[in-house]
Amino acid sequence: MKIVVQVKLIPDAAQAPAISATLHTVNDRANWVSGVAFEHGVPREYELRKHTYAQLKAAGLGAQAAQHTIKKVRDAYTALAANIRAGNLGKPGSKRRATAESKPIVFRPRAAHPFDDRCLSWQYYAQTVSIWTTAGRLRNVRFACSAGALKTLREYRKGESDLIERNGVFYLIAVCEIPEAPLNEDPSGFIGVDLGIVNIATTSTGYPAGGRGLNQHRKRQLELRRKLQAKGTKSAKRRLKQRARKEQRHARNINHIISKKIVTTAERTGRGIALEDLTGIRDRVRLRKDQRAPLHSWSFHQLGSFIEYKARRAGVPLVYVDPAYTSRQCSQCGYTDRKNRVDQATFACRACGVTLHADDNASHNINRKGEIVWRAGRESRVPATP
Known part of the structure; x- marks a missing residue:
C-alpha cells in the first residue's frame, strides 16, 4: 500500500534561492513543453521527447530533470483526457469543457515537480537531503518532520518525491510503500x-x-473571508493569504x-x-x-x-x-x-x-x-x- 509523507525543508540563506529558482525553471519549461504537446496533438511520451528533450537540455536542465518534465506534462494531459471521458468537465459543447480543450495546460511557478533517487538522496539520521538544482547539487539541506514520519521514511520510502513551494516554504512529499496487515477474513460483525x-x-x-464545532469553524472562516475581501486593502489581502488552507487543514485533522x-x-x-x-x-x-x-x-x-x-x-x-x-x-x-x-x-x-x-x-x-x-x-x- 502506498502512502505519502510530507516533510518541511529548512534551507539556509544560500540554498533557498537555488531551490526556488529550480522550481520556477522546471515549471516554466513544463509550460513550454505543454505548448509543444498541444501544437502536435499531444503525442505519446516517446514522440514528445523527440520534440523537446534537446531544447530542455540546452536550457540547463539535467537529463533526469528533463525526462521528469516531459513525463509530468504527458501525465497532466492523460489526467485531462480521463476527466473529459468521465464527464467531470461537463458535457460536449459546455463552456468549461471547451475552455479546457482549447488551450494548453498551464503549470503554476510553484507547482510540484518530481525528483527520483538520482536527483534527490536522503540522509535520515542527519535529517538532511542532497538535491539537484539548476545551480548545481545542494548538499546538507535540512528537513523537519515528526519522529513517526521519519521512521516511516527510513523503513518504507520508495520511488519519487515531489518538491513543492507554499507561501515561501518548501516541502518534500515522499512516496512510501507500506506492507498491508493480513486481512481478517472472518470478522465477528x-x-x-x-x-x-x-x-x-x-x-x-x-x-x-x-x-457542530467544524461547522461553526467553517462559518467563522467564511465570514472572515467575506470581511477581508470586502475591505480589499493590502493588509487584508496579506491576511487572506496567511489564512489560506486553514479551514482545509482543520477539517483534515478532524477526519x-x-x-x-x-x-x-x-x-x-x-x-x-x-x-x-x-x-x-x-x-x-x-x-x-x-x-x-x-x-x-x-x-x-x-x-x-x-x-x-x-x-x-x-x-x-x-x-x-x-x-x-x-x-x-x-x-x-x-x-x-x-x-x-x-x-x-x-x-x-x-x-x-x-x-x-x-x-x-x-x-x-x-x-x-x-x-x-x-x-x-x-x-x-x-x-x-x-
Missing part, C-alpha cells in the same frame, strides 16, 4: 458508519462524531481523528467496517441556496479514504453499501416509510413505534447491509467434495 453534515459520522457502536477512532475500534473488537457509497451525491440532491455551501464543503470522500487506508494498514475488512433508504427504514422491524423520518435528528417507526436518533438508526441499517455484502462477496468456506 460490522460497524456501520453513517456520514453526515450535522454529525460527521455516527457508528453502530454508539460513537457520535458531532459536526484523521475520526477515522483513527473508527478503525481502532474495529481492529480491537475483530469487526469490519461498512461505509455508504456516496459517489455523485452532490449531483443527485436538490438543495436551497443556503444549503449549498455546507454540502459542497462536506468532506465525506476524504473521511472515507482515510478510513479505507487505515483499515488496509490494520487488516480490517471494509465494504461499501448502497445508502438507499437507510434513513427511512426501521433498523428494528425493517419497515420503510418516508414519514418515519420525523426531522433531521428523530426517527420514529410508524409500524413498531420504536424511536431512535435518525443517524443511529441509519448506522444500524448500514451495519446490516455490510454483513450481507460481505457474505455475498466472501470466499466460500464449504469443504471441497471428496
Whole structure:
C-alpha cells in the first residue's frame, strides 16, 4: 500500500534561492513543453521527447530533470483526457469543457515537480537531503518532520518525491510503500458508519462524531473571508493569504481523528467496517441556496479514504453499501416509510413505534447491509467434495 509523507525543508540563506529558482525553471519549461504537446496533438511520451528533450537540455536542465518534465506534462494531459471521458468537465459543447480543450495546460511557478533517487538522496539520521538544482547539487539541506514520519521514511520510502513551494516554504512529499496487515477474513460483525453534515459520522457502536464545532469553524472562516475581501486593502489581502488552507487543514485533522477512532475500534473488537457509497451525491440532491455551501464543503470522500487506508494498514475488512433508504427504514422491524423520518435528528417507526436518533438508526441499517455484502462477496468456506 502506498502512502505519502510530507516533510518541511529548512534551507539556509544560500540554498533557498537555488531551490526556488529550480522550481520556477522546471515549471516554466513544463509550460513550454505543454505548448509543444498541444501544437502536435499531444503525442505519446516517446514522440514528445523527440520534440523537446534537446531544447530542455540546452536550457540547463539535467537529463533526469528533463525526462521528469516531459513525463509530468504527458501525465497532466492523460489526467485531462480521463476527466473529459468521465464527464467531470461537463458535457460536449459546455463552456468549461471547451475552455479546457482549447488551450494548453498551464503549470503554476510553484507547482510540484518530481525528483527520483538520482536527483534527490536522503540522509535520515542527519535529517538532511542532497538535491539537484539548476545551480548545481545542494548538499546538507535540512528537513523537519515528526519522529513517526521519519521512521516511516527510513523503513518504507520508495520511488519519487515531489518538491513543492507554499507561501515561501518548501516541502518534500515522499512516496512510501507500506506492507498491508493480513486481512481478517472472518470478522465477528460490522460497524456501520453513517456520514453526515450535522454529525460527521455516527457508528453502530454508539460513537457520535458531532459536526457542530467544524461547522461553526467553517462559518467563522467564511465570514472572515467575506470581511477581508470586502475591505480589499493590502493588509487584508496579506491576511487572506496567511489564512489560506486553514479551514482545509482543520477539517483534515478532524477526519484523521475520526477515522483513527473508527478503525481502532474495529481492529480491537475483530469487526469490519461498512461505509455508504456516496459517489455523485452532490449531483443527485436538490438543495436551497443556503444549503449549498455546507454540502459542497462536506468532506465525506476524504473521511472515507482515510478510513479505507487505515483499515488496509490494520487488516480490517471494509465494504461499501448502497445508502438507499437507510434513513427511512426501521433498523428494528425493517419497515420503510418516508414519514418515519420525523426531522433531521428523530426517527420514529410508524409500524413498531420504536424511536431512535435518525443517524443511529441509519448506522444500524448500514451495519446490516455490510454483513450481507460481505457474505455475498466472501470466499466460500464449504469443504471441497471428496
